[in-house]
Amino acid sequence: MLDYDTHSTSHLLSRAYRPVADEVTVSSPAITGTLPSELDGSFLRIGPNSLSARRGGHDPAVEHTFAGDAMVHAVRLGGGRAHWYRNRWVRTDRVAAELGELPTPGPRYGLGDNANAGLVQHAGNVLALGDAGVLPHRLGPQLQTVDRFDFGGTLPDGFGARPVQDPLTGELHAVAYYHELNHVTYVTVDALGKVRRAEPIAVKGTPMMHALSLTDRHTVLYDLPVTYSAADAAAGSRVPYRWDDSHGARLGVLPRDGGDADVLWMDIDPCYVFHPVNAYERGREIVVDVIRHERAFDRDPLHPVESEPAMWRWTIDRVGGTVSERRLFEGAEEFPCIDERMTGTRHRWSWSVGMAPGLAGALGGRELLRHDLTAMRTDVHDLGPGREGGAPVFVPRGPSAPEGDGWVLTMVYDHATDRSDLVVVDTADFTGDPVAVVHLPVRAPHGLASLWTAGR
Template sequence: MPTRHQNSTSHLLSSGYRPVTEEVTVLSPPVRGELPSELDGTFLRIGPNALGGHDPARHHSFRGDAMVHGLRLRGGRAEWYRNRWVRTDRAARALGELPTPGPRHGASDNTNAGLVRHAGRTLALADGGALPTRLGERLETLDRVDFDGTLPGGFSAHPVLDPLTQEMHAVAYAPGRPGVDLLTLDASGRVRRRENITVKGTPMMHAFSLTDRHALLYDLPVTYSGRAAAAGSDVPYAWDDGHGARLGVLPRDGGDADVRWAELAPCYVFHPVNAYEQGRYTVVDVIRHERVFDRDPLHPSESSPTLWRWIVDRSGATVAEHPLSEAVQEFPRIDDRYAGSPYRYAFTVGLRPGRGAALAGPALLRHDLVTGRADRHDFGPGREGGEAVFVPRHGAAPEADGWLLSLVHDTATGRGELVVLDTADFTGPPLATVPLPVRVPHGLHAQWTAGG
């Protein structure tokens, strides 16, 4: 089992974590090496970047005004880099701009946690009741959306796209709302189905998993804390030993009465890897934290996250749990063409042991889940990269054959650069890098949007 440790937040004060204070545009940044001409699209990364300062000793790590970073790649060139604050109500006021149009649900519109491209829209996302924010091709904030009036509440930071149907699935929760909403959006971007699912209390259900037949719900012991809310926390959730942990399995077309719950050892999952069916079993791979937001209510820092597999016996509603890797890691990605189906490869960010709440690390890991082999790409001394995105070499390429893109912070220069790896030479030097004349602080999640 991963061991608990007392985390120091000193690394959160380093240049890689400090917010930037300006929006910048860099046209035609140079390229070292050779960018594949097939990479035609925009690499995006989002995360909290506080307007007015952020103190890791006093402020929650999920707090901070949403900022998106992007690099447009086309024809073997980098056309531009931009960073832009998402125009939340607070950011628009601070920047002296008019409010962003669109409906409002919930207390917050700070969509700083995730990104998705669906039905022709690029959306910035968050949990806890916030509506998605639509972004333009140059990262400008366009409006808040409720999917043409079909979304009854907030949305999710981690929806799952079905690569076969092009539908988008999500689990939404909000403080004070009973249960969680299991949502299905059709390929045109409208909610076609909503099922309210009963859970114990009000858990932070940050993510879920999806197979071609079932949805997997994580009812885990991080729950709404009235005490934290009364103290003014922007993220009023805390570890609850009395809540327990369980995994809910329900058919994709099922409802609340169809959920079968199976008990788990207490833990928390921010980021599943993938899930798929195997006869009467459902295989669920996750990045597992033994405990979060207990002794350290501001940062997910109390245990070392590792890669685990849960095998669910649906006939008896039981789960067999075992680790797949002892390496400390987070921010998993796969070849998205295999989402919800049997797969072989997973990519993760290798973190430094003892550094809880880390958003980046010195290496990327590639796990072969058939052989158990793990390969490592080191970024080099003083360099740390964040979540990578995978882009297949072409539509019919074998699984995980293509390129990995990650934003890297170099402590020697204090600047950022986009690193492009060829998975055919994963442990070798980058195929190309795009050095930037500015610092790009570590963020949360990355996304690749093909084309213009």
């Protein structure tokens, strides 16, 4: 565990975190190894990429890690080839004005419109997502920003950064928060892309509710002590949220078709969760696996690096109204993913980024980790000297492949070349060499979320 008084942000000054100044399109990037022909789709990664890079003024030491302007990077794969790489800023109001373009059409809602925190593909649309009520921005197949999107006028308020899709019903579940409201909104979007339900859930204060977890019958909400700061907002912060000891921490269990009166709230030890792993039912219990930060935005309001993020398990007794907590694995890790066919049910495998000691909650790490939740074993894929990977995605080998049988893809930055690669690891030989590496002639700075879009 890091000492809060000695944690370092020096890694955030490296080129791996520096924004890029230009939009680039590269046809047929070079490949080492053999790309599996089954990989037909695009790998997308989104994150902050400050427009100040165009003017040479970006300083990550004094700018909020999450405040940079949204940029999406993508590599299109198919037929054993890499067809193209491109990066594009999401056309928010700020970006459109900087680039001298017309504003993006569509409604506006929330603290701003900087959709830099998440990606989802739903009902034929690829959406860039943000926090604090930001509306999704719909992206076209060439990464062009199509419009701001409110699900055909069916979304009453804002949306969330980390929705979860039910693999059986095709519905999308999200939690939206906005500091001017006295509630968060639990949103269910049907498989056709229309909001079916939008339930206000009362909360105390103004929590940053970044994510939720989903089982086959319940939704788990995270009411945790990172809250809106009016003082930070008045000072001009684009992300005016920080640690609030007085807020407390609790989990809320909500039946998926329930409302505010049906939420079972249970106190837990103070912490913060950016990224849940998965949740599932086990009799009267709900098992919730998450990446847990002991603190966030407390001593350092600009960077989420104050404590070591680690995988923890909360076991909720719905009858007794209690929660037991335990750490599952040693070592720092972030950006978990699972075989999404297992969402809401008991899973065996998860993948994440292993962080170097002392760097805590960085956005990249030197290892890919695979946890076997049945054997409680960890396998390590070493990305190599001077190389750092970001948020991975898992792609199954086929629709009926066993859980965890397929490929893990991640964008990897190489300090020696100041360039990035798309790395493809076969889970059949997870600790071995990648089966393919797509070499990009440019840097793709570390981001916040990744997505695989099949056939697109």
